[in-house]
Amino acid sequence: MIWDVIVIGAGPASAAFARRAALGGINVLVIDGQTEKNKKPCGGLLAPDAQKILAGSDFVLPREVLADPQIFAVETMDLCTGQIRYYQRCYLNMDRWAFDKLLFQNMPEGVSVVSGRCTGIERKDGLFRLKVRTNEGIEEVKSKYIIGADGAASMVRRTFFPANKIMQYVSIQQWFEFKKEGPPFYSCIFDAKTSESCSWIIHKDEYIIYGGCFTPKHCRKAFEEQKKRLQEFTGLDLHNPVKTEACLADRPRKMKDFVTGREGVFLIGEAAGFISPSSFEGISSALRSGTALAEAFLSAEDSEKIARTYRKKTYGLRMKLMIKTLKRWFMYTPWVRKIIMKIGVGSIK
Template sequence: MEHYDVAIVGLGPAGATLARLLDSRFRVIALDKKRENGGFRKACGGLLAGDAQKALAQFDLTLPKDVLVDPQIFAVKTIDLKTGLIRHYQRFYVNLDRDKFDRWLLGLLPSHIETHPGCVCTDVRRSGSRFILTYRENGRDVSVTADRVVGADGANSIVRRTFYPRRDIRSYLSIQQWFPESHGTPFYSCIFDPETSDCCSWSISKDSQFIFGGAFPKDRARERFERQKEKLAERFGFQFGEPLKTEACLVLRPKKPGDFCCGQDGLFLIGEAAGFISPSSLEGISSAIRSASALASVLNSGVPRENRAYRAKTRKLRAKLLLKVLKCPFMYQPVLRRLVMGSGLASIPIIASKKEGSA
């Protein structure tokens, strides 16, 4: 079997950032579900939040034009379905094509990284001081060994499930559909509906298409999703029509320190696989980039206790995410949310125009 210094499972923002930053002295293999000509797509709205913009800026990276989409909107319409309250809040998101964004990150990888797109890791286990990974590629199973394994494979991480089966973390099913855009005015929205989910939903106008998605409890998730669509159409004028496509994936939502899992003994978890995702907004790109950068710094430095050093490097990130847990009641507890939205604090008054369409 071929042997590697580092094996990375997953090449989303976390895995791609780590692979890009690792020293060329490491022999690295990286496995990814995404095919070079299309394939696996995450149910993600495709908005680059301020924290993620800052994380990219720290590496002096600039987004190419073809990653961006129209329109660029400067406020989010927040809707509370229980009370009927609507408020607009200023936000500085960048509207982008998430699939092109991921592929742009892959395009930054140096030539010494051995990538395997369109394959699935089916098994990972310890064997003495090494790891054995098996992946399925072009209809056949391939096994390799590695000194270190990095789980960068998101919410449904096989690496985390294999080595930490009892470290459960609260999870939801993220469902997202795309429709032809038929609203008079493009908009972003953030939707709260305690009847169908204790998490949030979103809508985004994107290149003449309209996306609606949300995070729902896994029990009757699709039924909850459709019920919320019905209420938005009936009460707020959302226009859906026949969906062009439907996407779904798991999404994590940490709520306690034990939900974060950094790994041990040569095994590392980064990004959402480690639980590094905002419990309030479900934004994970910034944490993916920062945790990957922290691990690359540790491995490149050659310190003897790599796992201990990585955990120390991510202390501030974990503390920041836990602070967002304290923010959650003001967003998700109906009474507190009604008080905040009812006060109009920090909201933007919208001046209606004759051109403004429904929703």
């Protein structure tokens, strides 16, 4: 069988594309490399922008997807200056794995999902041929178009757009059992000594997650050093993690970092570079770009027109993320942050 479209990856970008495209009559095969053992590391916070997009498609979150507790303020701390401020946040705290599963439930006819990893792609005689490693062995599947929805470590981006390298951090997260004393935690941590980026603590059911983004060189050492400093600062016990996970996280810095695709190969979500460089919130951009590409497929007949329409449809998203690079400068330049925190702009008591 020759599929219209094969999508590599089964995160929010892929789900948004597959649902919209299949409703318009396109047949889609999704290759899903995520397993329960190999879950996507994530803070699992659903930002207002993502909530708005889901609301637009009548999507609701059942209780099983939510995590405890829902916290409406983030405690922001700077380990170098000792400053602490609180800011209101309207995120939903959820179980990311359950959320991804939910997005793929009740897909319209025309979407098939195969569990496996894509290990190779070649273009031959006007078709894409993909090798997929499943539990049963190696399978070959064919399509007219391919879409990389395969996240920050995108194989599709590396294969077809090798010149468009994007700056990346290594994101490391550890899970700890939450010992019931003390208030629930939701914190944003700045520590210029160990990271040029930010870290977080999120309370999730019976666990707390501590994670952050670090420059790849000596990332584990920086993580451990920051953890030690954080323990000294907060008095939190971050010994004996039950789980450690790591993955790459994109940090777009310029328009060229966003790659939407051409000649039958398209990128959506973080594979395209669509993630906030200031907060690392990426679910809303994944949903938005996935929907935009599906609409481009439904309104244009050939590859070149799809590419052009998709680029046009994501212009607003690209501009928004570029504005966030400016916001990043205010948040991450230590002396600027110090002044902002001192004045208390936007903070709550």
